Amino acid sequence: MKIKAGIIGATGYAGAELVRILLTHPEAEIAAISSVSFEGKPLSEVYPSYKGLCDMECQTQDEVVAKSDVIFAALPHGLSQELAAQCDKEGKAFIDLGADFRLKSEEEYQEWYGCTFLDHDLHKRSVYGLPELFRDAIKGKKIIANPGCYTTGAPLALAPAVINGLVSTDGIIVDSKSGVTGAGRKPNQGNHYPELNEGFHAYKVANHRHTPEIEQTLSRLSGQKVTITFVPHLLPVNRGILSTCYAKIKDGVTFEQIQKAYKDFYQDEFFVRLLPDGANADIHNIKYSNFCDISLHHDKRTNTLIAISAIDNMVKGAAGQAIQNMNIIFDLPETTGRVLVPPAF
Amino acid sequence: MKIKAGIIGATGYAGAELVRILLTHPEAEIAAISSVSFEGKPLSEVYPSYKGLCDMECQTQDEVVAKSDVIFAALPHGLSQELAAQCDKEGKAFIDLGADFRLKSEEEYQEWYGCTFLDHDLHKRSVYGLPELFRDAIKGKKIIANPGCYTTGAPLALAPAVINGLVSTDGIIVDSKSGVTGAGRKPNQGNHYPELNEGFHAYKVANHRHTPEIEQTLSRLSGQKVTITFVPHLLPVNRGILSTCYAKIKDGVTFEQIQKAYKDFYQDEFFVRLLPDGANADIHNIKYSNFCDISLHHDKRTNTLIAISAIDNMVKGAAGQAIQNMNIIFDLPETTGRVLVPPAF
């Protein structure tokens, strides 16, 4: 029998992307979907792409929880904690695409999001769902904090170097560029076509909420408190995040050692593709898929490692990774339902 | 055992799209691929999107034929006839994405393409593979002429009206707008990013080779010689063709009759989605999929039917339809391998 999956917040972009992936998942099916803004309306009215494929009507949150084995929540921050408690009480798995369970430090959560932990036990039992880095911790858990988009690409680009102590964890710079879907479905002046098209700019410079989350992951990997400089930019494309990460190579470490560390670390990871020497990671090559492409570069003149990762912010950076987490906690091969071949163009 | 599929011309855009679709087809597998320009090179070197998914090397045409049950050819016109003969002799199915077998009249073929029929018997045994219109003729055949891109969208938009004699076949105008991939993988000044981006123009006005092919289909459907005015335009998007088709409604015919004719005609077609009243077909909603969305509009002031279809030129207009044809001739449900859900964005 198929896993019954419910989606709360199905009409947002992450929710809609979950629908796309679940529609071809061989071991799961969409049991119910909800949306505050579109209750009673079929999803295909909101997204005509899905006509004939998912004409299911949006129901209430409670109906979704009742009908599902696993609940995916794609909600603004602050709205997931009570829902997680409800799922927990009813014995349902809960995968949160929002931010409420990502930061382990309540202090940081408060500083960056202005909210507090409602139930500390729940937070303790939740796990951060970045499979390539924390797979073992995910297995057997039922409350999963699915990482944010920037917070998937940058750590994957840096992990092998940081874990193996090959670069200094001081002075790491992450310069990221994201497609527009990252800003959500709600129109605003900044995403209005004529004002974004043929434009490009940074935003929330050194001030973005994903900063402490990237730092939390790098600290956990390196075993020391890491502080980074993080600058996100907005690209005039629909999907994709390219993160250009700069780290000083430690004295005595060669670039070849670094390359080997990456090869060893990612050799069995289906969804991480370490590119050959000379290639450049490109969001063009991973869009609509769960892949993370990584290219490594050496600035010999300043002995700096430049590690560049490309992910689809809506797939590996949101819905695809959530499905990967579902596969893990339901003991399926992680790649189940990986019908998402990145198109060549 | 899976169908062994071979692709000749795999490094062109249609060939690459065949790869994408076949990679997730449950009943077929890629047996071999060929490319004149990239012989000996892995496909994933040409299209890094496919790294880890299709690293197969390009072989010779003969090797592909030898290893395959069905051969897809995505070649410039003039190069398919001998290949078809070879496949025919070896008892292999042959699906031609090129133009050599599309026109039934050698005279027209000569006029528009400057070539002659090498083997009239072969042409007689070939069939035009537009399943929604000519399904019965396709079954049991082994040489399939897969329609061109414009020649799929426009006929599907007009078929029910023409078949039922609801519009005049005189004065039909097809104003089509195509994404750039239709012009192929080879760079030229016209497709150079800075000169196409933020631009839009018509080309080959009333002079495009797909004109006689659209006319052949409409003539076959209506039982009378149809001549149309066809103007293609180049859109600054990667994929998709929108065809805005104008036809005079016959006296005494109501728009409601026309709507009903379309509903009846397409009600069992999975891949054709007749949109509800008030909706507008949009290439945004079908891209990367095999769907053809159709919206019908009535200009009451001039009593004109405006039928608009949207297809992905690379899928329903090329590779997806070719797989649909393969499914038909191998007695599989037509929708087998339809893992191509159009993304919501």
Add this chain to the structure above:
Amino acid sequence: MKIKAGIIGATGYAGAELVRILLTHPEAEIAAISSVSFEGKPLSEVYPSYKGLCDMECQTQDEVVAKSDVIFAALPHGLSQELAAQCDKEGKAFIDLGADFRLKSEEEYQEWYGCTFLDHDLHKRSVYGLPELFRDAIKGKKIIANPGCYTTGAPLALAPAVINGLVSTDGIIVDSKSGVTGAGRKPNQGNHYPELNEGFHAYKVANHRHTPEIEQTLSRLSGQKVTITFVPHLLPVNRGILSTCYAKIKDGVTFEQIQKAYKDFYQDEFFVRLLPDGANADIHNIKYSNFCDISLHHDKRTNTLIAISAIDNMVKGAAGQAIQNMNIIFDLPETTGRVLVPPAF
């Protein structure tokens, strides 16, 4: 002394474009600007492009009228009539970029816009400002109805053929494709970047308010009531309208006669560029300028004239034409301030 120009509705796209053009006009200067939404704010806060160039604050409508010799109004329909009366009383020239004075028939105005004429005398004294077609009528007038965007490109494409009776005025079809700025500055779901990007669709099919205005012009030119089929589409580009116009060539008329009629008609027009045989009008080549490029094509098989025009919807289709009208009524050479060279890319 320079002409003092005031702009009412300066923070909309047409208003902002007027600012861009007036900033380099040698004989006019911006005296004052107004905006209901941004009163008291500098324009450069709304459009950072203008920082240091137009940091003028938005004032009230009355202040603008008081300080200006000529008032440009870029307002939603229905809001210009009283303003026109006010300008008229104070002896100021009034150039309306809105729709209130465009239709000469109150009945049509009521049918398409749902409003009535407040002052019939004012409407009688107003003139339709399409200089290349009605230049003589514009001279000496003070209330100018600046044409809409679609209603400039399509009539210019058809005028010489219609005036000279070379094509049938029955069955004319205008298939237009417009850039996004035509829909204005206010964000909505349809113009939200991820939903428009890589998309293309028709809208208001056979139902757009510019229909009667195009018909009014063609009727005036031909001396008979013309009814057309008009279908606008939305292009994923910022600027530009391409109109593909179809008209049946009359018996006995040759295409060469038509070409000659166009050459004769437009030979002294600086802003209309008749392209050489074989070229295709492209919005790429006229963007940011006041040019209208026209290419003529002959469908020999159906004896149809296909006349294609390309304009920048914001310049020749709005602000640039408004300045051209200002130049006329202030007795300046029409090309004064034509600093708008279309960039090559």
Add this chain to the structure above:
Amino acid sequence: MKIKAGIIGATGYAGAELVRILLTHPEAEIAAISSVSFEGKPLSEVYPSYKGLCDMECQTQDEVVAKSDVIFAALPHGLSQELAAQCDKEGKAFIDLGADFRLKSEEEYQEWYGCTFLDHDLHKRSVYGLPELFRDAIKGKKIIANPGCYTTGAPLALAPAVINGLVSTDGIIVDSKSGVTGAGRKPNQGNHYPELNEGFHAYKVANHRHTPEIEQTLSRLSGQKVTITFVPHLLPVNRGILSTCYAKIKDGVTFEQIQKAYKDFYQDEFFVRLLPDGANADIHNIKYSNFCDISLHHDKRTNTLIAISAIDNMVKGAAGQAIQNMNIIFDLPETTGRVLVPPAF
């Protein structure tokens, strides 16, 4: 009498942009243009945008030199040295948009470009034309090395901090993102529309020829040898470069001091716009203009200065700056001919 300007390499993108700017320059006129590939052809055949504006035919290089007071050369590197010598001999001003005179060190020129200096005296008499930084040195000179595109934006973003010793010159990182026109007019696979559209990637990572040129400028400004890490990326837009520059703030220096240093340094510069606190430099706001917008940001957590500049790579990064240099050496106000208002959209 107007300055007679000649353009060698007029059919490349930088050459075409020079034409656009010179067409509206009040004190200069285009005397002659040349192009190896299009000799004898009118420029408007290559760029239909210029039809009726610059239909001048491409002549030989010698003809251009003979007819001009100032020669602009937009040639591949290695081709300017002899031409400079020729202009020098004939007493003509020479403004080189290529790379031959940019690097003062022959060793570096050899290392990065593989060429040698043909005439050391000529190189000594040449001057690096970045007016905002080296204006005084430019005055009175006749051989100008116009800076490259990346090499204008990054130094302008960093200059006031570096000159005043407010940041460490160790560990500076420049992460730049450029529009496609930077790669020139010649089509190739990388700039082919379907492969660039919806893509984004770095290229020539830590290996781009503009690296030593940026370093040369920063070294000259700081009085010490500066080595940087420079990573360029390719944006799917036509124009614009955004450079995100990272520099460690020195101990004891406040961000307010830095802000003041920038204000003081740029207060009289028309073409550099220091944006207000909280704003983000955006290529959208400077395209088609000679402006360089700069926004300053403080990463308090790591005490890093993030200075971001936006320029149009074809204007301030090429042709516009060349005209600015021409104005200087012909004793015109630098802003003469500044008809290039950045459009609001």
